[in-house]
Each structure stands twice: as C-alpha cells, then as structure tokens.
Amino acid sequence: MSIVQHLIHGELVTKGERSADVFNPSTGQAVRKVELASRATVQQAIDSAKAAFPAWRNTPPAKRAQVMFRFKQLLEQNEARIAQMISEEHGKTLEDAAGELKRGIENVEFACAAPEVLKGEYSRNVGPNIDAWSDFQPLGVVAGITPFNFPAMVPLWMYPLAIACGNAFILKPSERDPSSTLYIAQLLHEAGLPNGILNVVHGDKEAVDALIEAPEVKALSFVGSTPIAEYIYAEGTKRGKRVQALGGAKNHAVLMPDADLDNAVSALMGAAYGSCGERCMAISVAVCVGDQVADALIAKLEPQIKALKIGAGTSCGLDMGPLVTAAARDKVVGYIDEGVAAGARLVVDGRGYRVAGNEDGYFVGGTLFDNVTPEMRIYKEEIFGPVLCVVRVNSLEQAMQLINDHEYGNGTCIFTRDGEAARLFCDEIEVGMVGVNVPLPVPVAYHSFGGWKRSLFGDLHAYGPDGVRFYTRRKAITQRWPQRASHEASQFAFPSL
Ligand code: NAD
Numbered sequence: 001m002s003i004v005q006h007l008i009h010g011e012l013v014t015k016g017e018r019s020a021d022v023f024n025p026s027t028g029q030a031v032r033k034v035e036l037a038s039r040a041t042v043q044q045a046i047d048s049a050k051a052a053f054p055a056w057r058n059t060p061p062a063k064r065a066q067v068m069f070r071f072k073q074l075l076e077q078n079e080a081r082i083a084q085m086i087s088e089e090h091g092k093t094l095e096d097a098a099g100e101l102k103r104g105i106e107n108v109e110f111a112c113a114a115p116e117v118l119k120g121e122y123s124r125n126v127g128p129n130i131d132a133w134s135d136f137q138p139l140g141v142v143a144g145i146t147p148f149n150f151p152a153m154v155p156l157w158m159y160p161l162a163i164a165c166g167n168a169f170i171l172k173p174s175e176r177d178p179s180s181t182l183y184i185a186q187l188l189h190e191a192g193l194p195n196g197i198l199n200v201v202h203g204d205k206e207a208v209d210a211l212i213e214a215p216e217v218k219a220l221s222f223v224g225s226t227p228i229a230e231y232i233y234a235e236g237t238k239r240g241k242r243v244q245a246l247g248g249a250k251n252h253a254v255l256m257p258d259a260d261l262d263n264a265v266s267a268l269m270g271a272a273y274g275s276c277g278e279r280c281m282a283i284s285v286a287v288c289v290g291d292q293v294a295d296a297l298i299a300k301l302e303p304q305i306k307a308l309k310i311g312a313g314t315s316c317g318l319d320m321g322p323l324v325t326a327a328a329r330d331k332v333v334g335y336i337d338e339g340v341a342a343g344a345r346l347v348v349d350g351r352g353y354r355v356a357g358n359e360d361g362y363f364v365g366g367t368l369f370d371n372v373t374p375e376m377r378i379y380k381e382e383i384f385g386p387v388l389c390v391v392r393v394n395s396l397e398q399a400m401q402l403i404n405d406h407e408y409g410n411g412t413c414i415f416t417r418d419g420e421a422a423r424l425f426c427d428e429i430e431v432g433m434v435g436v437n438v439p440l441p442v443p444v445a446y447h448s449f450g451g452w453k454r455s456l457f458g459d460l461h462a463y464g465p466d467g468v469r470f471y472t473r474r475k476a477i478t479q480r481w482p483q484r485a486s487h488e489a490s491q492f493a494f495p496s497l
Pocket of ligand 1: 145146147148149150172173175204205224225228247248249279280451455
C-alpha cells in the first residue's frame with residue numbers, strides 16, 4: 001500500500017515512523033497509509049523553515065507574489081485531478097470538491113496582492129524634521145493545523161498569505177484525507193517556492209504538540225473542533241505565541257413568515273445536506289417563526305430529502321457522498337437515536353442507508369427532525385452530518401434569543417422579505433458571519449472568516465485583512481534628519497509638539 005509522505009525542505013520523505021490508514025469512505029476500504037510524524041521529524045521541518053526564512057523575508061514582496069501567480073495557474077490546470085483526490089479520501093462529490101478548490105484559489109489570488117497589502121502606513125512631518133511610518137514585518141516560522149472537511153481550501157486560507165507576507169510555514173494537515181493537501185503543496189514548489197518555506201508534516205497529537213511547544217514557531221493557525229481549538233489556544237498563548245483557533249459550529253437559519261419559501265427550501269437543501277453536512281458553515285437548525293412556516297417548510301423539505309441522490313463521491317451528478325469515517329457515521333447515527341429518544345419527531349430517517357455496489361461505504365441518508373427543543377443534545381451539540389433540526393418559535397425576537405444563547409456563533413442566516421427584520425437581525429445577532437437570504441455566508445477572500453463565542457479563540461479572523469495582520473508584526477519607526485548646523489537642546493519633558 002502506498003504511503004503519503006512528508007514534504008520537508010522540498011523533498012518527499014518517509015521516516016518509517018508510526019502510520020495510520022487512509023480510507024475511501026465510499027467503499028470503506030483503506031487505500032493508502034499516512035506517516036505520523038514524531039517530534040524529531042517535526043523539528044526537522046522547523047529547522048528547515050528557520051534556515052529558509054531570512055532569505056525569503058528579504059525577497060521583494062512582488063517576487064513572492066509572482067510565485068503565487070504561478071501557483072494559481074497550476075491549481076487551475078490541475079483542478080480535476082485535485083477534486084478526484086479530495087473526493088476519494090473525503091467522500092464529498094466531485095463538484096463540491098472542485099468548489100472548495102475554487103474558494104481556496106481565491107485566497108491565492110488575495111496573496112498575489114502582497115505588495116499592495118504590505119505597503120504600510122506613512123506620515124511625513126509628525127514633528128520638526130521627523131517622519132514616521134509603520135511596517136508590517138513577517139513573524140518568522142508559523143504553523144497551521146487543519147481539519148479533514150476542507151483538505152484543499154482551509155490550508156489555502158493560511159499558507160499562501162502567510163508566505164506572501166514573508167513567513168516560512170509548517171502545515172500539519174488532517175491525517176484522514178492528506179493526499180490532496182500534499183499534492184497542492186508540491187504544486188507551490190513547482191511554481192518556484194524556495195525549499196523550506198512550506199513544509200508539510202503529517203501526524204496526530206504528537207506532531208501538533210511538537211509545534212505548540214517549539215519556541216521557533218511564532219504563531220499557530222488552527223481550524224477544527226472546539227475542544228482542540230481551545231486546547232491549542234490555551235497551550236499556544238501560554239507559550240507567548242500568537243494563536244487563531246477556529247472551532248465548531250451550530251448554524252441556525254431563521255425562516256420568517258414572509259420568506260420566499262421555495263427559494264429558502266432550495267437554499268436549505270444545499271446548506272444542510274451538501275458535503276453530507278460536514279461543513280462548519282452547514283445549516284443544522286431551521287428556526288421557523290410560526291407553525292404555519294414550519295408546517296409548510298417540512299412539507300416541502302420531506303420529499304426533496306427523500307429524493308437526494310447519494311452515492312460514491314467520485315461518481316458524477318450526485319447531491320451527497322458518504323461521511324468521512326466509520327466513526328463519524330456511527331456518531332451521527334448515535335445522535336439520530338438520541339433525538340428520537342429525547343422526543344423529537346423524526347420526519348426523515350437516514351439511518352441504515354445503503355448504496356448498491358458500495359455496501360461498505362459510510363453512508364447516512366438525509367435526516368430531518370421536527371419539534372426539536374433547546375435542551376436536546378441534537379440541538380446543543382454539533383452533529384456534523386446530514387441532519388437538519390426544525391425548532392418552532394413565535395417571534396423573531398425569540399429566534400434571535402435562541403441563537404444568541406447558543407454556545408457557538410459561527411454562521412447564521414435569515415430568510416425574509418422584510419428589510420427591517422433583516423437589519424435588526426444583522427445588528428443584534430451574536431454570530432460572526434451573517435447571511436440575508438444567503439444560506440452559507442462564507443466571506444470572500446478579501447474579507448475575513450471567523451465565528452464568535454466558542455467558534456473562534458483569538459482576536460483575528462482567518463485570511464483577508466485579518467490574515468495580513470495575523471501573519472505580520474507592526475513596527476513603528478520614527479525618524480529625524482536634523483538640518484545641518486542646527487543644534488537641538490536636550491529636552492527633559494515628554495516629547496510633544
Ligand atoms: P479535529 O479537531 O478532530 O482535527 C483538526 C486537526 O487537529 C487535525 O489536523 C487533527 O489531526 C488535529 N488533532 C486532532 N486531535 C488532536 C489532539 N488531541 N491534539 C492536537 N491536535 C489534534 O477536527 P476535524 O474532525 O478534522 O474537523 C471537523 C471540525 O472542524 C468540526 O468541528 C468543524 O466545525 C470544524 N471546522 C471549523 C471551521 C471553522 O472555520 N470554524 C472550518 C472547518 C471545520
């Protein structure tokens with residue numbers, strides 16, 4: 001069986017250390033192995049990055065951007081191959097995989113603007129013969145730890161911008177679907193990146209802990225589940241590192257009585273069941289304002305959920321593939337069992353879903369619960385599967401209270417024709433990313449991505465303008481060139497104009 005290797009100092013390396021199986025979730029078969037790095041292997045990557053950093057830091061930003069331009073072209077040329085690799089290990093459909101790659105490429109395009117975003121700030125004559133400016137300088141060696149659900153896009157949120165800003169980057173991808181992530185990193189080398197500026201080490205907790213503990217690593221970007229995000233934030237900041245740690249979610253869609261229901265249903269189908277619900281921005285709760293909306297919504301959703309085209313992600317024309325692992329499938333089925341036991345009404349049951357010819361795949365069909373209440377675990381916790389819960393409320397205020405009381409605050413949206421309601425919602429909702437008649441309000445690359453509450457630990461959101469701030473340090477320089485023959489007397493009072 002082939003092995004997914006590390007990429008250290010521009011070389012693919014195998015260390016013969018621990019390894020894990022990588023499965024094709026559509027067939028349930030192990031398709032390859034991935035190496036799990038020891039601390040020593042992680043240190044080798046850190047040493048490589050540290051050695052490569054000084055020259056890269058001093059490479060003009062426009063030259064660094066040229067590498068990103070070539071990288072973008074290579075990604076576009078290899079879209080079909082990358083989508084196939086994602087789909088084979090993650091299970092998502094080919095169209096969905098191509099979509100995540102396109103959103104990842106947006107971040108490479110933003111990184112191409114490095115000379116513009118790093119221009120800094122300048123003020124002339126802040127005092128007599130004194131000019132002042134702020135520089136945005138790279139941090140040095142920085143690292144990223146990424147989840148399984150976007151093996152192409154989430155790493156691309158991080159390293160193109162970090163590298164364009166002049167840093168050296170170490171990426172620890174998810175060990176569940178590492179192949180596309182590694183291949184994309186190889187393409188960046190093909191685009192002309194010097195060795196050591198991007199190292200990829202595969203692994204689990206041991207590799208992550210090595211990155212957290214290494215004094216050479218100045219910043220950590222993490223995307224994954226909330227318990228691990230909280231751990232990385234606590235351990236990283238304790239060691240004086242800059243950390244942004246994006247966690248889990250429970251995203252609510254509010255349906256107002258005046259919503260365009262047919263469009264809302266189409267939007268909800270994609271947002272709840274696309275990628276088998278394994279998106280941190282997936283809608284997993286529909287909050288219906290009034291029983292009439294709830295009844296009408298369920299009547300329209302039920303047949304569409306039953307008609308979802310589900311199969312091996314690598315086949316064409318499907319709506320949904322399998323869950324990523326057998327454990328993920330069992331966890332989702334466990335939540336459905338629990339929802340039933342807690343008294344929610346199971347309208348569509350996805351348990352026991354079989355795909356002919358792929359009987360061992362990790363499939364769960366689209367599932368819909370009605371009459372879900374806030375104390376139920378299926379409401380409180382992130383299920384991360386194709387399960388949509390309908391909660392009934394009587395007013396927009398009640399809907400907003402429900403959302404604001406939830407521990408997560410990643411994304412949300414409101415379906416309405418009422419501008420006043422939409423405006424109130426945007427103003428008062430305690431969630432980081434909000435859609436108005438837009439179910440997955442994932443910000444474009446030139447804005448920044450991040451949730452509130454326990455969906456993000458840290459101050460700065462991912463990518464875009466916040467990404468530039470995260471991967472750089474501000475240095476404020478004040479400079480005086482006294483005029484010849486002038487003499488300045490000592491000044492003991494605090495300098496002021
Ligand atoms: P995960 O937390 O299990 O793993 C994420 C990364 O952390 C992986 O690289 C993994 O190897 C590493 N890791 C796992 N256990 C660890 C431990 N004990 N110590 C140190 N590192 C560890 O998450 P996942 O299952 O890969 O991804 C799904 C989760 O990610 C969901 O909760 C989803 O909501 C979240 N997610 C959030 C966003 C966001 O932007 N907020 C985006 C995508 C995914």
